[in-house]
Structure formats: C-alpha cells, structure tokens
Amino acid sequence: MTLDFLGTLERTHMCGDLRAANDGQPVVLMGWVNRRRDHGNLIFLDVRDRTGITQIVLDKERGAAAHLKAESARPEFVVAAVGQVRLRDADLRNPKMPTGDIEVVATELLLLNDAKTPPFSPAEDAIANEEVRLKYRYLDLRRPEMQHNFRLRHEVARAIRNYLSDDGFLEIETPFMTRSTPEGARDYLVPSRVHAGEFYALPQSPQIFKQILMVSGFDKYFQIARCFRDEDLRADRQPEFTQIDLETTFPSQERIFRIVEGFLTAAFKAANITLQPPFVQMTYDEAIRHYGIDKPDMRLPAMTDLTDTVTPDLRTQLKIEQALPILGFVIPSAGTLSGTQKRSLIEEIRTFFGETGLDFLDVARLKTNETFAPLAAAIADEMKPAEADLVVVITPKLGTPERWNYDPQWIYKKVGALRLELAKKFADKHGLFKQTGTAADYKFCWVTDFPMYEWDEEAKVWQAAHHPFTSPHEDDITSGRLVSDKGAVRALAYDIVLNGTELGSGSIRIHRKDVQAEIFRSLGMSDEEQKARFGFFLDALEYGTPPHGGIALGLDRIVMILAGATSLREVIAFPKTARAIDLMVDAPTPVSDQQLRDLSLRTVVRT
Amino acid sequence: MTLDFLGTLERTHMCGDLRAANDGQPVVLMGWVNRRRDHGNLIFLDVRDRTGITQIVLDKERGAAAHLKAESARPEFVVAAVGQVRLRDADLRNPKMPTGDIEVVATELLLLNDAKTPPFSPAEDAIANEEVRLKYRYLDLRRPEMQHNFRLRHEVARAIRNYLSDDGFLEIETPFMTRSTPEGARDYLVPSRVHAGEFYALPQSPQIFKQILMVSGFDKYFQIARCFRDEDLRADRQPEFTQIDLETTFPSQERIFRIVEGFLTAAFKAANITLQPPFVQMTYDEAIRHYGIDKPDMRLPAMTDLTDTVTPDLRTQLKIEQALPILGFVIPSAGTLSGTQKRSLIEEIRTFFGETGLDFLDVARLKTNETFAPLAAAIADEMKPAEADLVVVITPKLGTPERWNYDPQWIYKKVGALRLELAKKFADKHGLFKQTGTAADYKFCWVTDFPMYEWDEEAKVWQAAHHPFTSPHEDDITSGRLVSDKGAVRALAYDIVLNGTELGSGSIRIHRKDVQAEIFRSLGMSDEEQKARFGFFLDALEYGTPPHGGIALGLDRIVMILAGATSLREVIAFPKTARAIDLMVDAPTPVSDQQLRDLSLRTVVRT
Known part of the structure; x- marks a missing residue:
C-alpha cells in the first residue's frame, strides 16, 4: 500500500456539515x-472529524482506483475523499446521524x-x-465525548474572558x-542554574501578584492561570x-x-444553561446550622432545628441532653421501608455516629406512644414531610462528649454529614442528583462571614482560618474585638458553592x-519571620495600597460539572495520575x- | 492622622471620565x-486612577473636615472624594488633560x-x-506608560483569542x-517528591503536545502559552x-x-493600526540574496546584485575576484558627507570587514575616472539612488577566503549586516525606524523554504536546521533528494518577520x-536514542496521524513593538533581570x- 501526499488539496467541508440541502x-x-463496511463492489467508509461523521461510498464501477484504495483502508486510517453529495434512499436514511440524510x-x-x-x-x-486511556491519550481524545469536553472547556473559558x-x-x-x-501546601521547586543552591517556586496561586497589581493601580485584574500544589493527590486533585x-x-x-x-452566567450560557442570579447567600453560621457544612448542597432540603420542639421534660424522659441541639432532615421520596430495611438503616446510622453520643430518634414509634405522640406531631409539623419522604431526627444522648463545649458546631456538622450520606444512598429514589440539562441541575450559593480564626485545641492557639491577608469585618477592627475576642471576629471571606462543591473562595x-501587623502578631509571627516571608509585600503596603479584594474559582471543576463528568481527568487534556505521573509522555x-x-544538585x- | 474605612461607599466614576457635560x-x-497644591483655604488634589486624573478642590469654607484631611494628604495617599462636578473658569481650563474642563x-x-x-x-x-523600578515594581506599574502597555497587551491577546x-x-x-x-535550549527542571531522583521539565514550547492534539483530531488548536528556557540571558530574553x-x-x-x-491584523487593529495583508513572501534564498539575512528589515531598500554589472575585464582591472558576487545598497537620505566624514566611513566599513576580503568600492571616484565612468553609470542605473542617498558597493578582493566554497551565502550575509549597521548609524537622517503610529511603521514578510539541513563544517555532518519534526517539501521526498542531496532539500518551514525581527516560526x-525515521537516521540518531527521546511520539505516528502544521509567535515581542518599547521588561508585568532574578519578590x-x-536532593x- 502506498500512502498519498495531500499536495494542494483543500478540504471544502467538515464531516459533520453536510445535509440534504447539499x-x-x-x-x-x-x-x-x-x-x-465492504460490500464487494461497494465499500462504505464512515469518515470522522471533530464535527461528526459522513458516510463515504466507494463504487468500483464509478472509480476503480478509489475503490481499490478503500479496500486497504482500516479503522483510524487518515483519508481524503473527493466526491459528490447524494441523498440517501429514503429507507437508508439514518435519523440518528446529523448527516444521516x-x-x-x-x-x-x-x-x-x-x-x-x-x-x-x-x-x-x-x-x-x-491507564490505557491515559497512555494512549491521543486515541482517547478522539472519542466524541472528549472532543465535546474540550470544546466546552474552550467555550466556557472564552465566555468568561x-x-x-x-x-x-x-x-x-x-x-x-x-x-x-505561604498557602499551606508544598511548593514545587525549580532549581536555578545561575544561582547555585537557590530555587524558584511554581505559584500555588497568583495571590501575592494580584494584590501587587492592585497596589499598582490596575483596578480590575483577572487571569485564567495555572497553579501548582505538591500535595498527596486524592482522586480529585491534580x-x-x-x-x-x-x-x-x-x-x-x-x-x-x-x-x-x-461571568458564571456567561459561562453556563456557553453550555446552553440559563442561570438566574443573584445566587442565594448565607453566612457561615447559617450554612452550618441549616446544612451542617460550609458548602451546602442545596439540591437537598435543609435540616430542621428541632431543639425547641423537644421540651426539657421530654428530653429527660427520652434521655436526651438538655441544651444541646436536636436536628432533623428529610430525604425526599425515599419510599416506604420494610421493617428489615428500617432496622438496617438505623444500624447504619448508629455505626455512622459510633461513640459520638448522637442517636437516631424514631419518630414513627413515638407516634404510637401516647406520651410522645404530640412530639411526633410537632416534629411532623416543623418538617412537613411528604408521603414517601424519609424523616430522620438525631438527638444527643445523655453524656454526649465534651467536644460540644469548645466546638458548638460539631453536632450540626456530624448530622449534616449523615444527611449527605443518606442522600447519596437514596439518590436513585429522589433523583435530585440527576443531570436534566437545565438550570435546575445547578444550585449555587454564597457562604459569607467565615470565622477569622480557628481555635487549635492541641496547640491552644488561634490560627488564621484563611490566608493571613484576609481582612476582618471593619467593625471587628474598630470595635477592638480583633484583639479582645478572636473567636467572634468574622472574616470578609466568602465561598461560592455549587451542588455541595466549593467552586471558589475569596x-x-x-x-x-x-x-x-496585628493579624501577624495574633498568629504569633515574629517581626523577623514576617520580614523573611513577606518583606516585599509589607513594604508595598506602605506606599499607598488601596482597599482591594477578589476571588479565585477552579476552572477545571466548573467544566467538569458542566460536562457531567466525574473526574477532572475528563476535562484536562493531559492529566496526571494519582501518583503524579503523565503516562503518555x-x-x-x-x-x-x-x-x-x-544545577549544582545531587x-x-x-534506602 | 486617622485612616478611614471605605464602608459601603461606591465609586460612581473613574478619574478619567468626567467632562464638561457632567x-x-x-x-x-x-x-x-x-x-x-496647598493654597491655604483651597487645597487642590490631583487624583489618579488607571483611566486618568481629576482635580479635586477642597474648600475650607465649604467643608472644614474634608479640608483638614486634605492637609495631611501626600502624594500616593489613597483617597475617596465625595463631591460635585463644577466647570472650571475658562482661563483655568487645562486642554492637555481630558478632564481639564x-x-x-x-x-x-x-x-x-x-x-x-x-x-x-x-x-x-x-x-x-x-533596578529601582524592578524592585518597586508596584510603583513603576502605576506610571501611565506602563498602565498603557498592559492595557495594550490585554487588548492584543484578547483580539487574537x-x-x-x-x-x-x-x-x-x-x-x-x-x-x-528536544529543542536545543536547556530545560528548567522540577524535582518530584513522590518519585525520588526524578524530574519534570517545564516546557520550552507546547510543540509535542500540539502535535499530539492534531493526532487526537482537534483539528485547530491554539494556546497563548507560557514557555520556559534556561538560557544564558541576553538583554532581550526572559x-x-x-x-x-x-x-x-x-x-x-x-x-x-x-x-x-x-490574527495579527486583529491584534494591530486593537492598537488602532490597520494592516493590509497578505504580507510579502520570499524564499530563504531570496531573503539572503536581497537582504543578506533571513529576517529582512523591509523598512530599508533591498540590496542590489551588481555581479553582472561589473564585467570580467573591469574585475581584473579593479582587482576583484571573478565569479563572486558584487553587492550594492543604498542608505536613503544619508545626506552629503564631507571628505573627512567619507574617509572615516570607509575606514569604518573596512574595520567592519576586517580580513574577510570584502571591500568598499568607491563609486564616486569611479565616476571621475574615464575608464570606470561607464561602470559608475551602470551601477547608478541599477541602484537608482536619489540625490541625498548614500551608495555603498562592496566587492570581493582578489584572494577572498575559501569560505565561499562551502558557504556561498556568506558574502550576502556579511554585506547585509553592514547594511543594517549603516542604517542604524544614519537612522536620524533617513527616519525609517521612527514610529509614526501608522501601518507604514510595520513591514511584515514571510520567509519560506528554509534549507532542511545545515552543514556542520567542524563535525562534517548535516544537522537539522529546525526541530526534527519539520517536514521536507513533498517533492524532495518523492524525488529521493532527501537521501541523495541533503544540501538541496527545502524544509516546509517558514518565519514571520516584522521590521527585521523574527516574530515567529513554524x-x-x-x-x-x-x-x-529517515530524518532521524540522516541525523545519525540510533533507534534506541529515538525511542528514548521520542518513544511515545513515534508510537502516536503509528495510529493514524494526519498531515498537520502550525506556528508559534512571541506575544511579548509583538506587544513590545506595538508599544514602541525597547525592552521586553516594559511589557511583562513582573520580569526577571539578565541574571534571571526577580528583584521585587x-x-x-x-x-x-x-x-x-x-525532594531527595542535596x-x-x-568551590
């Protein structure tokens, strides 16, 4: 078989272009x-490019040379076909192919x-x-799904820009x-040849530079920027x-x-999804109390606070801690459970909680107990479950651990985690995680007013909950709380959350x-350490730094969600494995x- | 002095926005x-943002508190002003400021x-x-010129995308x-933590990946991509x-x-320059013969080949080598030179050529010599100099070095270099390098048909003139020249050149x-070496690789030329010095x- 050269031949159409009108x-x-498909005197080649597939017919009687070549053609051969468009016979049309006519x-x-x-x-x-897909990435990327993902990624990035x-x-x-x-993860380093023994670092983010650009008066900066973190990779990191x-x-x-x-509305528009901003906003505190997590999945109903519904007397009778919260949630449309299914579910919940002291309160049984029936009714009244909903109520047993004292949000978080666990378990029943291709698939929210500091119980010190350049609320500064009451200081920090995934943080x-200086001081950083780590940036603050702020969102993750993919590797052209290996190169x-x-290295x- | 918080105050206009109509x-x-400017009861603050400057007036009688604050304001303080626009008195208007009314x-x-x-x-x-500018880059970037350069860079990149x-x-x-x-320069390396003793490399270009994307069927790929080369830095490299x-x-x-x-027309449009493609094209051979260089500066007239103008007899009389080229060029509008200036110029030219055997032929003197007057006339006829032009004719003296035998282009290149040297010397006279802000400032050309191989006289072998993935002309393959006559093989390689600068290569x-395989073989690369260096890529070639080709252009350089800047550091926000140091961070x-x-490194x- 001799291969042909392209010569001066030019393509007139793409393989997805042709219709009956042509x-x-x-x-x-x-x-x-x-x-x-070889039918003797007729050979059919389905020829594919990034736009689609067209059926090419080689008829021995109309062109013996071309037919002969088609006899040697095999899947994934690269071909050029010169010919004429012809309508297929009515009964041979393929309505599943855009070019099927x-x-x-x-x-x-x-x-x-x-x-x-x-x-x-x-x-x-x-x-x-x-592994095979990654090694032969050039073949994998030929698949229509992958072609779609990278076209989508391009359109999304373009719309945002x-x-x-x-x-x-x-x-x-x-x-x-x-x-x-200084962002917590390990840096990737780049040894310098010219300066022996010295290293550059690949940026974990452009954080410092974008702040410097604000100091420089650029006023509005953006960048779609590659970032690097040498972390122990989890399934969903690169x-x-x-x-x-x-x-x-x-x-x-x-x-x-x-x-x-x-820009998110513009990005989603590029994927034919019409969002309706503004998005829901809630404070960190509200997110924890209603969803038990700082990245609420709002496709599911919120938790219900039943703390006041269960009176002190009832608590005593039911052996529930006084003063601690009682939380309920509903898993919609979970359907009726048999006795065995129910027992097994309760077992699962108890295993989930282990020794934490939290327990499942069986509302169904309360209902049949005269003493507690009114409570059951009150709970139903608060939670308003529909017929097929699963109602879960969690109470702290007497003797619930001390943790409550220094981590009052702990119960909310634990119950919130159970809520997500059960929502996954019953996903097929409630169908709330299914992609329907409409805006309803995408539930955004803003979470605001994160705490400025986190208490480190082991080290008994306050830690910055964010990077140390995050501003507290102005009135936490002017009121003096910044010094006197660290636990109450709120950061002007915010996250954008989509379907329970943090898309970005700012x-x-x-x-x-x-x-x-006060923030650094409160974090126990000496003047020397400040100077060594952030010297040039502290200098910059002295030459007319304006108020500024911003955010960074993960593009890979946005595209992954829009593509309905389950791994970042589906939307990164040449990704690395969990062991940070590029299998192709x-x-x-x-x-x-x-x-x-x-590089003066050894x-x-x-061993 | 107490600083104020921004609170909920929002800006209504930018400092360059306001006009008489406001x-x-x-x-x-x-x-x-x-x-x-402090005039007692009146203080004037010129307030600047990235769009311009507005004059703010603080009148003690109208607002004592604001006036008091203005008393402590100093240059580069950050301020917010709430007030009302007022027309300046006619005699106080400043026509040089867009907001001067x-x-x-x-x-x-x-x-x-x-x-x-x-x-x-x-x-x-x-x-x-x-050095000071780079250390305090955040101040330097506040300068209107720098603000302009990065707005231009943004607009250019956007237009291209x-x-x-x-x-x-x-x-x-x-x-x-x-x-x-494998692109010749040193790689920057990134040590792997997980795989002790192993390294990633930062890409010198996305060359291999873009070719893989073509193998993957993406059909048309682009990227505005960062590239990395660990070179000994010259003034104009980063x-x-x-x-x-x-x-x-x-x-x-x-x-x-x-x-x-x-895309270049779109990019230049973003800078208000209307280009008129298509650009001039010439082969490598033509570029060398007419400009003595593969990146011709077409703002200057081409060289004139006077080889046939000077007959064998005249060559003998003038002691010029037979058969070797005689080249002339004109420096426009150089003006009349005094005798001393002329002698000094000739001296300069002779110093420039040194022992090469090339020499200046004084056409002016030929003119006064009866024997040679017709030659002078013929030269003038060929070169058509205008009144004030400087005419330079260069001849090879008898005994010109052997180099000619294996490097026939050498004389063209040497004379071409002199042409550029003299053009720089007389730049003020001819004014061809001046920026006028019109399309005439930008002379593009394509140079094509580069030689596929370069003869390495020391090693006595042929070297690939480009990266080894460059295709020869199809007929150099089919004719067998690829094996039999390497010196004649033309690469399907091309450069785009602007004003004598190579903007890109493809x-x-x-x-x-x-x-x-033939190319690798001809470069003396063993099968093992091929496999070790390009294994995955050679594999990819076996699974249906389509004909493909492309190009890469330097964005930094394009913006630099458009900005009229003389260093890449003027158009890179945070550049490094010639010693690869970032002075700010x-x-x-x-x-x-x-x-x-x-990283398992020492x-x-x-010493």
Missing part, C-alpha cells in the same frame, strides 16, 4: 476512518496515513481502563517561576490546575458577587499595614548527570 | 493623590491609606534606573510539568515568555499564512513514520533543609 455538491472531506460518492480517495490496530477504538462506546474584559478587567500574566507563597483568578480595588463583597455571578484583603524521569551538575536516594 | 453631577471618585468640589474626603515618600514618583516623567476562536480554533491547555522536549501557539490539520502553508495574517510537520532563594529532604556548592 445534495449534488462537489465536496472534499478529510478525516479518520471510523468504520468500514446524505452520503458522499467518492471519485477519488487519498490514503494520507495508515494506522495499526489501536488498543481501543475511539468509535466504540465501551471505554478502556483509565469576554465577560470580564467587557466589564473592564485586564488579563495580566504573572510569573510561574517565583518565590514560595498537581497543576487552572483557576479563574480576579481582584479589584475599592470593592464591596456584593460587587464581587455580581462579577462572579455575571476575600476582601487587608490593605493597611497596622491591621496586617512518561514524566517524571531521571535526568542526565550533566543536567544535575549544571539526588539522594533514600 | 457639570453639576454628584460624584464619588477614588484613587491616588498624584499631586497636591472640570474639577470636583469635594464635600467629603476619606483617607483610605497613607504612603511613605516613594523612592520615585509615578507622577514624574523622569524614569528611575531599572477572539479571532482564532471565531475561526474555529480551540484553546486547549497543555501541561507545564512535563518531560524534556526565562519565561509567552507564545501564541497554533496548529492545524490538513494544512497548506498558505492557509497558515492567512490565519496568522488574520512548519508543516512530518506525519509519516517512514519519513520521520527576591527569587530565586535558598530553601529549607526539609524541602530538600522531601545542593552541591562548587
């Missing part, structure tokens, strides 16, 4: 053989490249195991080879990931919310050196002794 | 004090932050030395932590730089030219494994022993 037109198509009768066929039998076929629906640009934001590129930033990063001067929290709602930043690898010598293999 | 409106402006009479002034006296003032035209997206290109992100690619990278399948060279001309790639730095231990300080 009947009779001369066309040139180029692409991959998706399938081949037509076919192209080829008079000329070029075999531009051949292909070995691939380890898996991009034309098949069955998906190979992920244009929205922000139209709103006066400038995209400004910040360095990748920089200095370690060592490099992409953030939509933005910052603005003289901001209010609400203005930042409007900006984010605006804050109004500290712009005054006196406030910044085979990275990382050892390097030459010369390269190490150039590797120390641990 | 007379009487209530406004809130926020920004930096650019200048302050009005001022804002403030009733309230917030001092949002103070500022130490900066090491240099963003309000001054005088520019501090570059939208043009390519509209043309069906998808922007797809490729990895930053990858495997060493360790990280940004490329407009693109690749397409089933391409012709001409189609790629149209794409690039399209090629049609090899898509067939037999051709790729102070990077690179030593890292902790723990970090090194985590630094070896050379």
Whole structure:
C-alpha cells in the first residue's frame, strides 16, 4: 500500500456539515476512518472529524482506483475523499446521524496515513481502563465525548474572558517561576542554574501578584492561570490546575458577587444553561446550622432545628441532653421501608455516629406512644414531610462528649454529614442528583462571614482560618474585638458553592499595614519571620495600597460539572495520575548527570 | 492622622471620565493623590486612577473636615472624594488633560491609606534606573506608560483569542510539568517528591503536545502559552515568555499564512493600526540574496546584485575576484558627507570587514575616472539612488577566503549586516525606524523554504536546521533528494518577520513514520536514542496521524513593538533581570533543609 501526499488539496467541508440541502455538491472531506463496511463492489467508509461523521461510498464501477484504495483502508486510517453529495434512499436514511440524510460518492480517495490496530477504538462506546486511556491519550481524545469536553472547556473559558474584559478587567500574566507563597501546601521547586543552591517556586496561586497589581493601580485584574500544589493527590486533585483568578480595588463583597455571578452566567450560557442570579447567600453560621457544612448542597432540603420542639421534660424522659441541639432532615421520596430495611438503616446510622453520643430518634414509634405522640406531631409539623419522604431526627444522648463545649458546631456538622450520606444512598429514589440539562441541575450559593480564626485545641492557639491577608469585618477592627475576642471576629471571606462543591473562595484583603501587623502578631509571627516571608509585600503596603479584594474559582471543576463528568481527568487534556505521573509522555524521569551538575544538585536516594 | 474605612461607599466614576457635560453631577471618585497644591483655604488634589486624573478642590469654607484631611494628604495617599462636578473658569481650563474642563468640589474626603515618600514618583516623567523600578515594581506599574502597555497587551491577546476562536480554533491547555522536549535550549527542571531522583521539565514550547492534539483530531488548536528556557540571558530574553501557539490539520502553508495574517491584523487593529495583508513572501534564498539575512528589515531598500554589472575585464582591472558576487545598497537620505566624514566611513566599513576580503568600492571616484565612468553609470542605473542617498558597493578582493566554497551565502550575509549597521548609524537622517503610529511603521514578510539541513563544517555532518519534526517539501521526498542531496532539500518551514525581527516560526510537520525515521537516521540518531527521546511520539505516528502544521509567535515581542518599547521588561508585568532574578519578590532563594529532604536532593556548592 502506498500512502498519498495531500499536495494542494483543500478540504471544502467538515464531516459533520453536510445535509440534504447539499445534495449534488462537489465536496472534499478529510478525516479518520471510523468504520468500514465492504460490500464487494461497494465499500462504505464512515469518515470522522471533530464535527461528526459522513458516510463515504466507494463504487468500483464509478472509480476503480478509489475503490481499490478503500479496500486497504482500516479503522483510524487518515483519508481524503473527493466526491459528490447524494441523498440517501429514503429507507437508508439514518435519523440518528446529523448527516444521516446524505452520503458522499467518492471519485477519488487519498490514503494520507495508515494506522495499526489501536488498543481501543475511539468509535466504540465501551471505554478502556483509565491507564490505557491515559497512555494512549491521543486515541482517547478522539472519542466524541472528549472532543465535546474540550470544546466546552474552550467555550466556557472564552465566555468568561469576554465577560470580564467587557466589564473592564485586564488579563495580566504573572510569573510561574517565583518565590514560595505561604498557602499551606508544598511548593514545587525549580532549581536555578545561575544561582547555585537557590530555587524558584511554581505559584500555588497568583495571590501575592494580584494584590501587587492592585497596589499598582490596575483596578480590575483577572487571569485564567495555572497553579501548582505538591500535595498527596486524592482522586480529585491534580498537581497543576487552572483557576479563574480576579481582584479589584475599592470593592464591596456584593460587587464581587455580581462579577462572579455575571461571568458564571456567561459561562453556563456557553453550555446552553440559563442561570438566574443573584445566587442565594448565607453566612457561615447559617450554612452550618441549616446544612451542617460550609458548602451546602442545596439540591437537598435543609435540616430542621428541632431543639425547641423537644421540651426539657421530654428530653429527660427520652434521655436526651438538655441544651444541646436536636436536628432533623428529610430525604425526599425515599419510599416506604420494610421493617428489615428500617432496622438496617438505623444500624447504619448508629455505626455512622459510633461513640459520638448522637442517636437516631424514631419518630414513627413515638407516634404510637401516647406520651410522645404530640412530639411526633410537632416534629411532623416543623418538617412537613411528604408521603414517601424519609424523616430522620438525631438527638444527643445523655453524656454526649465534651467536644460540644469548645466546638458548638460539631453536632450540626456530624448530622449534616449523615444527611449527605443518606442522600447519596437514596439518590436513585429522589433523583435530585440527576443531570436534566437545565438550570435546575445547578444550585449555587454564597457562604459569607467565615470565622477569622480557628481555635487549635492541641496547640491552644488561634490560627488564621484563611490566608493571613484576609481582612476582618471593619467593625471587628474598630470595635477592638480583633484583639479582645478572636473567636467572634468574622472574616470578609466568602465561598461560592455549587451542588455541595466549593467552586471558589475569596476575600476582601487587608490593605493597611497596622491591621496586617496585628493579624501577624495574633498568629504569633515574629517581626523577623514576617520580614523573611513577606518583606516585599509589607513594604508595598506602605506606599499607598488601596482597599482591594477578589476571588479565585477552579476552572477545571466548573467544566467538569458542566460536562457531567466525574473526574477532572475528563476535562484536562493531559492529566496526571494519582501518583503524579503523565503516562503518555512518561514524566517524571531521571535526568542526565550533566543536567544535575549544571544545577549544582545531587539526588539522594533514600534506602 | 486617622485612616478611614471605605464602608459601603461606591465609586460612581473613574478619574478619567468626567467632562464638561457632567457639570453639576454628584460624584464619588477614588484613587491616588498624584499631586497636591496647598493654597491655604483651597487645597487642590490631583487624583489618579488607571483611566486618568481629576482635580479635586477642597474648600475650607465649604467643608472644614474634608479640608483638614486634605492637609495631611501626600502624594500616593489613597483617597475617596465625595463631591460635585463644577466647570472650571475658562482661563483655568487645562486642554492637555481630558478632564481639564472640570474639577470636583469635594464635600467629603476619606483617607483610605497613607504612603511613605516613594523612592520615585509615578507622577514624574523622569524614569528611575531599572533596578529601582524592578524592585518597586508596584510603583513603576502605576506610571501611565506602563498602565498603557498592559492595557495594550490585554487588548492584543484578547483580539487574537477572539479571532482564532471565531475561526474555529480551540484553546486547549497543555501541561507545564512535563518531560524534556528536544529543542536545543536547556530545560528548567522540577524535582518530584513522590518519585525520588526524578524530574519534570517545564516546557520550552507546547510543540509535542500540539502535535499530539492534531493526532487526537482537534483539528485547530491554539494556546497563548507560557514557555520556559534556561538560557544564558541576553538583554532581550526572559526565562519565561509567552507564545501564541497554533496548529492545524490538513494544512497548506498558505492557509497558515492567512490565519496568522488574520490574527495579527486583529491584534494591530486593537492598537488602532490597520494592516493590509497578505504580507510579502520570499524564499530563504531570496531573503539572503536581497537582504543578506533571513529576517529582512523591509523598512530599508533591498540590496542590489551588481555581479553582472561589473564585467570580467573591469574585475581584473579593479582587482576583484571573478565569479563572486558584487553587492550594492543604498542608505536613503544619508545626506552629503564631507571628505573627512567619507574617509572615516570607509575606514569604518573596512574595520567592519576586517580580513574577510570584502571591500568598499568607491563609486564616486569611479565616476571621475574615464575608464570606470561607464561602470559608475551602470551601477547608478541599477541602484537608482536619489540625490541625498548614500551608495555603498562592496566587492570581493582578489584572494577572498575559501569560505565561499562551502558557504556561498556568506558574502550576502556579511554585506547585509553592514547594511543594517549603516542604517542604524544614519537612522536620524533617513527616519525609517521612527514610529509614526501608522501601518507604514510595520513591514511584515514571510520567509519560506528554509534549507532542511545545515552543514556542520567542524563535525562534517548535516544537522537539522529546525526541530526534527519539520517536514521536507513533498517533492524532495518523492524525488529521493532527501537521501541523495541533503544540501538541496527545502524544509516546509517558514518565519514571520516584522521590521527585521523574527516574530515567529513554524512548519508543516512530518506525519509519516517512514519519513520521520529517515530524518532521524540522516541525523545519525540510533533507534534506541529515538525511542528514548521520542518513544511515545513515534508510537502516536503509528495510529493514524494526519498531515498537520502550525506556528508559534512571541506575544511579548509583538506587544513590545506595538508599544514602541525597547525592552521586553516594559511589557511583562513582573520580569526577571539578565541574571534571571526577580528583584521585587527576591527569587530565586535558598530553601529549607526539609524541602530538600522531601525532594531527595542535596545542593552541591562548587568551590
């Protein structure tokens, strides 16, 4: 078999373009053989490109040379077909293919490249195991689902860029080879050749640079920026990931919310989903009390606080701690449970709680007990379950651990976690996690007023709950609470949450050196340490730093959710495994002794 | 002095917005004090943001508190002013300021932050030395010129992205932590913590990935991508730089030219420059013969080939080598030179050529010599100099070095270099390098048909002139020249050149494994070496790789030229010095022993 060169031949259409209206037109198509059917004098090649598939007909009587070539064509061969569009006979039309009304009768066929039998076929629906897919990523990416995901990713990024640009934001590129930033995770380092023994760090985020850009008066900055974290990888993390990063001067929290709602609406529009901003807002405190978590999945009903519903007397009788919260929630449409199913569910809940002292309160049984029937009625009245809903009420048993004393939100969080667990268990019944392709699939909310500090019970100190540039509420500064009552100080920090996933996190930043110094002081950071870690930034605060704030959202995650994918690897073209390996290019690898010598490095293999 | 909080105050206008038509409106402006003039009961603050400057008037009689605060305001303080727009008196209007017809009479002034006296003032035209500018980059970036450059950069990138997206290109992100690619420069390495002793490399370009994306059927890919090269830095290089990278399948060279001309026209449009594509094209051979260089500066007239003008007899009389080229060029409008100036210029030219055997032929003197007068006339006839032009003719003296034998282009290159040298010398006279702000400032051309191989005289072998994935001309393959006559093989490689600067470089790639194997073989690369360096890519070639090709252009350089800047550091927000140091954040730095231990590394300080 001899391969052909393309020469000066130009494609006239893409393989997804042709319709009945093109009947009779001369066309040139180029692409991959998706399938081949040999009917003797007639050979059919389904030819695929990123837009779709067209059926090419090679008729020996109309073009013997082209037919001969088609005989050697195999799946994934690269071909060019010169021919004419023809309507298919009515009974041979394929309504499942956009091009199913037509076919192209080829008079000329070029075999531009051949292909070995691939380890898996991009034309098949069955998906190979992920290691094979990653190793042969170039084949995997030919699958229509993957082509769709990256077109979607492109359109989403484009919509965001244009929205922000139209709103006066400038995209400004910040360095990748920089200095370690203080964000908790490990930095990836880059050894310097010129400065022996010294290192750059890949940025965990452009945080410091975007703040510097505000100090520089750029007023509205954004960047779709790669970020790097050397973490022990969980299933849903990648060592490099992409953030939509933005910052603005003289901001209010609400203005930042409007900006984010605006670009998310534009992004979702690119995927044909019409969002209706503004999004729901709640404080951290409300989120914990109603959902038991700071990233509420609002596709599910909130928890109900039954604390006041159960009177002190009833608590005594039911052996429930006084003063501690009692929480209920509903799993919609869970359906009737048999006695065995019910017992097994209660067992599961008790296993879930273990020794925490929390317990399931069986409302159904209360109902049949004269003493408690009114309580059951009151609970039903508060929670308003529908017929097929599962009602879960959780109470703290007498002797519930001390933890309550220093972590009053603990019960809410534990019950909230159970709520999510059961919602997953009954997902098929309630159907609330199913993608319907409409805006109803996407429940956004803002969570605000996070605590500024977290109490570290082991070290007995207050820790910054966010990065140390997050501003407290102005009145927590002016009132003196910043010094006198750390536990009550609220940060001007906010998260945007979609379907129980944190999409992004931001804050109004500290712009005054006196406030910044107080925060560092309260975190136990010495002047020297401050200077060593943030010296240039503290300097910058002294030369006219304006009030500023911003946010960063994970682009990979947004696209993943929009694509209905379950892993970030489905929306990153060349991702790494959980062991941070690129299986296709085979990275990382050892390097030459010369390269190490150039960098004044020696590797120390641990034994 | 007490600082104020912003509270809920929102800005109504930017400082460059207000005009006479806004007379009487209530406004809130926020920004930096650019200048302050204290006239007792009247204080004038020029307040600056990224859009411009507005004059704020604090009148003690109208607002004593605000006036008092203005007394403490100093340059670079951050302020918010609440007030009312007022037309200035006719004689006080400032036609040089867009807001010069009005001022804002403030009733309230917030001092949002103070500022130490900066090491240099963003309000001054005088520019501090570059080290100070880089260390205090946040102040430097406040200067209107820098604000302009980054707005321009944003608009240019945006125009390119939208043009390519509209043309069906998808922007797809490729990895930053990858495997060493074979592009000649040193890689920056990133040690792996999980895989002790192994390294990722930062990409010198997305070359391999974009080719893989073509194998994957994405058809039209682009990316505005950061690239990294650990080179010994020259004045005009940065360790990280940004490329407009693109690749397409089933391409012709001409189609790629149209794409690039399209996005460059869009980019220049964003800077109010209307280009007129298509751009001039010439082969490498023509570029060398007419300009003596593969990146011709077409703002200057081409060289004239006088080889045939000077007959063998005249050559003998003038002691000029037979058969070697004689080249002339004109420096326009150089003006009349005095005898001394002329002698000194000739001296300069002779110094420039040194022992090469090339020499200046004094046409003016030929003219006065009866024997040679016809030659002088013939030369003038060929070169058509205008009155004030400087005519330079260069001849090879008898005994010109052997180099000519293996490097026939050498004389063209040497004379071309002199042409550029003299053009710089007389730049003030001819004015061709001056920016006029019109399309005439920008002379583009395409250079095509580069040689596939370069002869390495020392090693006596052929080297690939480009990366080894560049395709030869199809007929150099089919004719067998690829094996039999390497010196004659032309690459399907092309450069885009602007004003003598190479903006970008591209090629049609090899898509067939037999051709790729031949190229590797001809470069003396063993099968093992091929497999070790490009294994996965050679595998990919076997599974249906389509014809493909592309190009990459330097975004930094395009913006630099459009901004009329003379250094890339003027258009990169946080650049590094020639020693690869970020003076603001102070990077690179030593890292902790723990970090090194985590990476199984030890630094070896050379003594």
